[in-house]
Structure formats: C-alpha cells, structure tokens
Amino acid sequence: MADSSKSKIPIHVSNKKALVWNPEDASTLRSKYRVTGTLIGTLPSISQQNVFLGLPLLLMPEEVVLLVGNGVAVLLDDSTSHRTSTAPELREWHARRIKSAHAQIALPNDASSSSSPEALRKRAEREAMRAARQSALAEMTKRRGMLQVRSPAPVVLDSLPPYTVHIPSTSDGLSWYNPAEYDTLSAASAAGIWTYPSTYEERARCAVFRALSEKGYYMGGGIRFGGDWLVYPGDPLRYHSHFVATVYPKPTSSLRPIDIVALGRLGTATKKAHLLCGWDEENDSVDFYSIEWAGFG
C-alpha cells in the first residue's frame, strides 16, 4: 500500500454514498477543513434511535468533490475492498472478538465513570445510607409488633458493573480487507465508483460550494429552509446560519420576481438572508446576491 496516501482521509464509497468511519477523521474534517457532514449511524440494538446518531459520517457530494479535488481525501470502494473471508480467518476473527469482549468486561468499569476514588467513595456512602435506612425500618416494625408488610424484595443489582463496549468502526483490522483506493475524481469516475458531478448543474453546484468554502463558510443541508445549503459563518455547533443559498447554474438561468419574494420573505422571517449564487462557467467565477425583504411597501 502506498504510504503517500496514508495521510489522506479515506472516504468509503458504498452505493455512491460517501461515508467516513474513523472518528479522528470526522473530527479533522470538521476542525481543519470545515466539512461537517451528517452522522447517520445507529446501534443495532436500539431500533428507535433517532436523536443522537454516531458514525458513519455521511458527506454531501459537493464535500467529497472538494476534499478529493484538494488532495485531502481518497475514495475507497467498499464493495471491492472486502474479499470473501476464508473459514480459518473467520474463526480467528471470532476468537479475537470473544477475547476482546471478555477483556472489556473484566476491566474495573469505564475509567471515566466509577473507578475514580471520588466515585468509589460516593458509592460506599450510598451503600451505607441504604443499609442504615433498611435496618432502621426493620427495627421500627419489630418494635411496633406489626405484621411486617412484605415489600417486594429489593432489587438486586446485577453483579456485573456497567461497562463500555468498544465496537471497531473500520475494517482496518480485518485480514480480508484490502482497500481499492482512488485518489482522483477522474480515476473514481472511470471505475464507476463515484461519478459526481456528471451534469452541468452538478458542476455548477460544486463550483459554488467550493467558492463558499474558500471564503471560510461551513455548509449544511438547506432543505429545511428551502434552499440548496445553509451557510454558517463558523462551526454549526457554535453559530446559527446567516444565509440560505440557492445555485443558479448559468448567468441566464431563470430568476422570477415571485422567487425573489418567496426566498426573501422566508429568509427574513427566519432571521437569515437568501443568497443567490450564479455560476459563470466562462469566467470560472461565482456572482453572489443577498436578498432581504425591504421592510416597507
């Protein structure tokens, strides 16, 4: 495997969707390259998980084009990177998994939760208080000679303390994994792995996205506000977006006055401005216009 691509972030393409599986890579993309992506992963055992999602990180096609075009990332084709495993390989992998599970269970709880002296002291205190309450209650009922009401047996905590399960999210440790890498968009397109952009409109979107990104903006999905992207002045975790952007692929692309009204009014109602982004292919430039309701009339 070529070492030069080791420093590039791997983007795993699965059925034309671009996924990032490594948490450090997801963090780097966000902090260094202003690419936030969307977390879409759920735990298999929690079928209704829909609030906090985890890896993988799903990237927008324009984000992929930007990253690969800048030489920051490489495209990996997941389907051809995994060959069929042999029976001995599977047995060995299974044995390793069991061993890892046992090792995690044997750990004296997660380091962050209850193995600190403070946590252990508090737990001992709670246990002592509970024991004191129970003996006081027993004493009281004995003295009154009451029939001891049978309360339900106190819940016996499972003897197993809570533990963290580490699930490997990448295929790096698998012996049957040999990633097929493509470090240019044209190579990936020739192989049929990643074909975006393939139309004029898609190229216009990539050009506008790149122009906005180079100005330092973060982009998120715009569907909730009726546009192509939300444009943030900084990390979306810290800032509200100021703009909703719409791409106009050609300088002559139709822009109706009624659209100015609709986009402008929605923007102003949500404390944003609508950004018209016109791609001029001839000059390789983007014209920006910001729409705002005038506030009179």
Added chain:
Amino acid sequence: MEGHPCVRDPLLELCIAHHVSYKYNDLQTVCARYPKHAQSLFQTYNDMIYVQQWVDVNVVEIAELSRAIVTGRKAADEPMRIVVPCSLSENLSIKWLNDVFQNCSPIPNEIWIGIVGDDSSMVYYKLSKGIVKPPM
C-alpha cells in the same frame, strides 16, 4: 410580443396618460419609449411618492437596460436609494442583476427592486451585491 408576457391594456394606458404624475416629463417620455416597462415604472413611481412618501424622487432612464430606475430618499436625512421597477411577469436572471448594477452610475452596493403585480400590488426587496449579512 415575442418573449414578453405583459399584455398591453388600452384602458390602463389611457388612465396613465391622464394621471397628474404623467405630466412629469421624464415619466411621460420613458413610459412612451418603453411601453413594456410603463406599467411597473408608473406604479412604482407613484407608490414611492404617495404611499412610501419618499423625497427627492426622480426617474432616471438607463437605455442599456431598456428601462428606467427611480431614485429617492426614504427621508431627507437618508442616503439616496435606487429602486428598479419590475413586473411580476418578467423573467430575470443573474445576468440581468449584473447588468443593472453595472449600468447604474455610480455602481451601487445595493438596489431595491419594486415588484408590481397586475392588480397593482407592490412589494420591495433589497438586493445587495455580494454576501451581505442580514441585520440582527
């Protein structure tokens, strides 16, 4: 007319011709010169003066755009603003916006577009060149 959906209304044109503001020479000249633009220009001009009550309102013909813009101030101490009248049925584009900005002298950072509907509904939107943050 080819490519232009505005229907010329003879009765409307008669009303315009007899309106007091039409005596204002520039308005009359420009309306006659660009009949497709006349209705939105006439409507915007009168709205700015009588409804919005702006001051220093003037009609400025821009031949390159085949239309006129209306300049004025919201109040005496406000800066001069450019209003571009436009009909709801027109077909604009980014290129159209580029041309409008380029042909105003001096080149402004922002213009207001006065959109006029067939029932004389009037709405104004501010268009700024570049990425301009909305006010807080």
